[in-house]
Amino acid sequence: MKLPLAVALGVLLGFGILTSHAQEPVVRDAAVLARQSLMQEAKAALGLLSNMSGHSLRFDKKAARRAKRQLSSTLRRIPRHFDAPHMDDHSRALPRIWQDKAGFDAAAARARRAARAIEPRSLPALRRSLPQAVSACLACHRSYRRPP
Numbered sequence: 611m612k613l614p615l616a617v618a619l620g621v622l623l624g625f626g627i628l629t630s631h632a633q634e635p636v637v638r639d640a641a642v643l644a645r646q647s648l649m650q651e652a653k654a655a656l657g658l659l660s661n662m663s664g665h666s667l668r669f670d671k672k673a674a675r676r677a678k679r680q681l682s683s684t685l686r687r688i689p690r691h692f693d694a695p696h697m698d699d700h701s702r703a704l705p706r707i708w709q710d711k712a713g714f715d716a717a718a719a720r721a722r723r724a725a726r727a728i729e730p731r732s733l734p735a736l737r738r739s740l741p742q743a744v745s746a747c748l749a750c751h752r753s754y755r756r757p758p
């Protein structure tokens with residue numbers, strides 16, 4: 611009697627553990643999600659400017675100005691989105707960000723300056739000024755983000 615009960619319990623528990631494991635939701639840290647969505651905003655604004663610059667989207671001064679403003683605003687918010695070392699399994703942030711927060715914030719400031727220097731007044735001006743901003747994104751990613 612004792613043994614079958616123990617076995618039954620074991621099976622139940624084992625099954626319980628397995629199913630609860632299989633159904634475990636992907637645990638996402640809210641602060642990580644927030645900083646990743648900030649980056650997605652930056653990507654969307656930069657994407658619009660790149661598409662105009664590469665002629666896959668018609669140049670539109672007003673839309674370019676708006677995208678520039680949006681890009682500057684997202685870049686300004688980077689430092690405080692990384693103030694605390696929040697992490698989860700889906701983050702590609704490197705620990706170096708918090709070991710060298712001043713260096714990280716300086717990289718964000720460089721990107722912000724490059725975004726401010728984007729010239730949305732004409733297509734040739736946009737094409738001349740955009741590459742700097744793109745390099746500033748990549749420079750920070752190279753130092754502070756784990757490659758995929």
Ligand code: HEC
Nearest residue numbers: 646649652653656701702703714717718721747750754755
């Ligand atoms: C000062 C550093 C820094 C700058 C500047 C920066 N990024 Fe990031 N970016 C990061 C870090 C760190 C991550 C990884 C965040 C994570 O996974 O927790 C990241 C992640 C991303 C992601 C992936 C987000 C996701 O959904 O997982 C995109 C897209 C992105 N950045 C776009 C950009 C673009 C576009 C720019 C420039 C306009 C830019 N970033 C500028 C540091 C930076």
